[in-house]
Amino acid sequence: MKPAAFAYLAPTTLGEALAMLDGVQDDGKVLAGGQSLVPAMNFRLARPATLVDLNGLSELDHVSGDSDRGVVIGALVRHAAFHAPPFEGPLAELLAKVVRDIAHYPIRQRGTFGGSLAHADPASEWCLVAATLGATMHLASVAGTRTVAAADFFRGTFTTALAPNEILVRVDLPPLPAGWRTGFYEFSRRKGDFALAMALATLQIDGGAIRAVRLGVGGVSDRPRRLETVEAFLAGKPPTPATFAEAAELARGAVAVTADIHASEAYRSDLLGTVVRRALAEAAA
Amino acid sequence: MPDKIAITLDVNGKSYDVNVEPRRSLADVLREDCGLTGTHLGCEHGVCGACTVLVDGRPVRACLMFGVQAEGKAIRTVEGLADGDVLHPLQKAFWENHGLQCGFCTPGFLMLAVGALEENPAMSEAELRDVLSSNLCRCTGYQNIVKAVRLAADEMRARRA
Ligand SMILES: Cc1cc2nc3c(=O)[nH]c(=O)nc-3n(C[C@H](O)[C@H](O)[C@H](O)COP(=O)(O)OP(=O)(O)OC[C@H]3O[C@@H](n4cnc5c(N)ncnc54)[C@H](O)[C@@H]3O)c2cc1C
Ligand code: FES
Ligand code: FES
Numbered sequence: 001m002k003p004a005a006f007a008y009l010a011p012t013t014l015g016e017a018l019a020m021l022d023g024v025q026d027d028g029k030v031l032a033g034g035q036s037l038v039p040a041m042n043f044r045l046a047r048p049a050t051l052v053d054l055n056g057l058s059e060l061d062h063v064s065g066d067s068d069r070g071v072v073i074g075a076l077v078r079h080a081a082f083h084a085p086p087f088e089g090p091l092a093e094l095l096a097k098v099v100r101d102i103a104h105y106p107i108r109q110r111g112t113f114g115g116s117l118a119h120a121d122p123a124s125e126w127c128l129v130a131a132t133l134g135a136t137m138h139l140a141s142v143a144g145t146r147t148v149a150a151a152d153f154f155r156g157t158f159t160t161a162l163a164p165n166e167i168l169v170r171v172d173l174p175p176l177p178a179g180w181r182t183g184f185y186e187f188s189r190r191k192g193d194f195a196l197a198m199a200l201a202t203l204q205i206d207g208g209a210i211r212a213v214r215l216g217v218g219g220v221s222d223r224p225r226r227l228e229t230v231e232a233f234l235a236g237k238p239p240t241p242a243t244f245a246e247a248a249e250l251a252r253g254a255v256a257v258t259a260d261i262h263a264s265e266a267y268r269s270d271l272l273g274t275v276v277r278r279a280l281a282e283a284a285a
Numbered sequence: 286m287p288d289k290i291a292i293t294l295d296v297n298g299k300s301y302d303v304n305v306e307p308r309r310s311l312a313d314v315l316r317e318d319c320g321l322t323g324t325h326l327g328c329e330h331g332v333c334g335a336c337t338v339l340v341d342g343r344p345v346r347a348c349l350m351f352g353v354q355a356e357g358k359a360i361r362t363v364e365g366l367a368d369g370d371v372l373h374p375l376q377k378a379f380w381e382n383h384g385l386q387c388g389f390c391t392p393g394f395l396m397l398a399v400g401a402l403e404e405n406p407a408m409s410e411a412e413l414r415d416v417l418s419s420n421l422c423r424c425t426g427y428q429n430i431v432k433a434v435r436l437a438a439d440e441m442r443a444r445r446a
Contacts (some may be wrong), residue, residue: 001329008290008307008353038310038349039330051307055354080343104419105401107331109343110350191418 003041006048012056014140014169022142022165024050030167031055032076032115035107060114060169067091070175075114075168079103079126091176094202097184098125104192114168117153120160122258123194123219125186127154129173131224132200132216136172141165154223180204180212183283185275186219189262195219196263197271199251199279203239210234215247215280220257220272227254230276239284247280248273292356296321297365305352312336314352315362323363323392327421334420337393337400338362344400344419363392366399374444375399375437384433386424393420398434406442413438 011017021028029048031037032055040046054060054076063081065071067089082099085092102108102116102125116126117137129135135150139162148161155161162168176182186198197219204212213234218224230250237243252273259265289304296319303318310329315321315338327333329348336347339361366373375395378384385391394417401408401416408416417431 002310002313003308005306005308008351010353034349034351034354035331035346038351041308042329042348053354100415104334105416106334106337106344106346106397106419107349110345191415 001042001044003038004044004047006041007050008053009050010053010056014057014059014167017052017054017057018140018142018165018167020052021167024052028052028164030118032118033078033111035103035111036115036119036121054167063087068175068177071173073113073171073173075112075118075170077113079108079111079113079116080105081113083108089176089178090180090182090202091173094176094182094184094200095129097182098129098200101125101184101186101188101195101198107192113171117171118160118162118168120154120156120158120223121194122157122222122224123196123198124224125195125198125218128198128200128216128218128224130154130171131218132214132226133173133176133202134214134226135174137161137168138170138172139163139166140169141167145169151226156222176202181283181285183279183281183285185278185282187271187275197268197275199272199275201276201279201283203280203283205239205284208238210237210239210243215251215276217251217255217272217276220268221255222258225255227251229254234280239280241277241281244277244280244284248277251276290353292353294319294352294355294360295358296360296362303352307351307353309352310336310348311338311340311350311352311355311360312347314355315347315360318352321362321364325389325392327389332421333390333393334397335390335393337396337420339396339400342400342403344397361396361399363395366395373399374440375402375434378433378437378440379430382433382436383429384425385430390420390422390424394422394430394434398437402434402438402441406438406445408438410435 027049031051031053060074060076062074066087082095130150183201186195202214216226257268325335327335
């Protein structure tokens with residue numbers, strides 16, 4: 001279908017964009033890659049009266065930093081920028097691995113990192129990365145900029161801490177220096193589909209034991225979740241299949257999974273255990 | 286109703302002056318305003334890839350971009366692939382390897398493959414299949430599309446060398 005009519009604004013600076021968005025308030029929407037918003041508009045699920053197009057804001061299209069210092073990702077950086085990240089180390093390897101499961105190649109040329117987080121699809125890979133690693137979001141409005149931790153940013157399905165007059169301008173990912181190992185496993189029915197369940201794990205292994213760990217799951221409930229209780233269980237344990245099987249059972253107990261037309265509660269819970277086990281095993285391998 | 290906006294599009298190296306509503310997709314602008322009906326529309330929500338065109342060298346869904354966003358960009362469509370009567374290696378390979386039946390998906394597959402091969406001429410079989418999984422074909426069963434693209438990739442590499 002075709003979208004309803006809207007007024008189109010194309011700012012070229014962030015200041016201009018913020019003033020425009022503030023002027024239109026509730027019936028205005030920001031347009032980034034358009035890979036979620038435009039389908040919703042074509043279905044007439046979304047009918048914004050005004051679109052403020054961010055694509056002219058080249059100032060938001062940069063990645064800086066590295067695995068040792070952490071990276072700063074501008075909101076307008078396209079998914080495809082992570083096919084070959086502009087830095088090295090475990091964080092780069094993780095992002096390059098995860099990006100391959102986001103939609104398809106042409107969609108990744110347009111879709112943006114910031115758009116994914118702002119859209120907050122429960123099955124978004126970037127949202128899982130942000131929640132598991134503990135990203136910091138920078139939200140700008142005409143009143144100034146504030147920072148929000150990932151744990152407070154995701155509020156539920158398609159719901160975030162962003163106010164209608166705010167723009168997500170950048171995301172900081174914490175360091176993941178040499179010595180960290182990473183694992184990511186996603187299950188979807190067809191390549192490029194949204195995940196029915198996925199898990200992300202980062203591990204430091206020393207002297208045959210897990211010294212530090214981060215574990216998160218996505219696609220199984222209303223928002224991505226870091227599983228601190230399972231992390232606490234894993235700390236100090238040997239990185240063995242038995243440990244990971246136990247962690248998977250704990251993860252299943254820790255998350256109340258949602259049922260939908262693609263997966264019943266029982267099936268999704270089963271998948272949750274499997275993706276946790278496989279992500280951990282990949283990180284330990 | 287918001288006013289139409291006057292824009293100039295650069296399609297296949299040719300300039301088109303058009304007056305369009307902001308809500309008109311790039312695919313519709315190409316078809317309705319530029320008269321370039323080679324770009325097809327299937328689902329209009331990003332799933333099928335029939336509308337794939339190149340924008341600044343990269344394959345994108347033309348149903349998920351508005352025409353007004355494409356001003357100042359180099360757009361390439363299936364109409365720009367052949368050199369006069371000489372088919373592009375990809376077109377020739379689709380023709381020779383039965384890479385199409387009804388042909389509805391073909392412009393999208395061609396532009397997808399051109400863009401991906403221009404970015405990485407030496408794609409592995411797995412990478413190639415991954416890229417081609419972006420688009421849908423309801424006729425061929427995909428095997429001959431994969432085969433045609435693989436053969437065209439070899440030919441394109443040989444020409445470059
Ligand atoms: C066929 C298909 C398959 C897909 N599969 C996946 C998948 O497997 N995994 C996945 O994660 N995604 C998938 N996507 C969605 C894709 O990743 C989108 O790019 C992403 O969800 C939104 O990013 P965008 O830049 O396209 O944002 P847009 O579509 O432009 O915007 C999405 C929403 O976020 C708001 N917004 C965007 N940027 C900002 C900002 N900087 N500040 C404030 N608000 C903002 C917009 O107002 C809008 O409400 C798929 C899309 C398609 C069409
Ligand atoms: S018509 Fe654009 S992806 Fe189907
Ligand atoms: S040839 Fe008919 S849809 Fe592909």
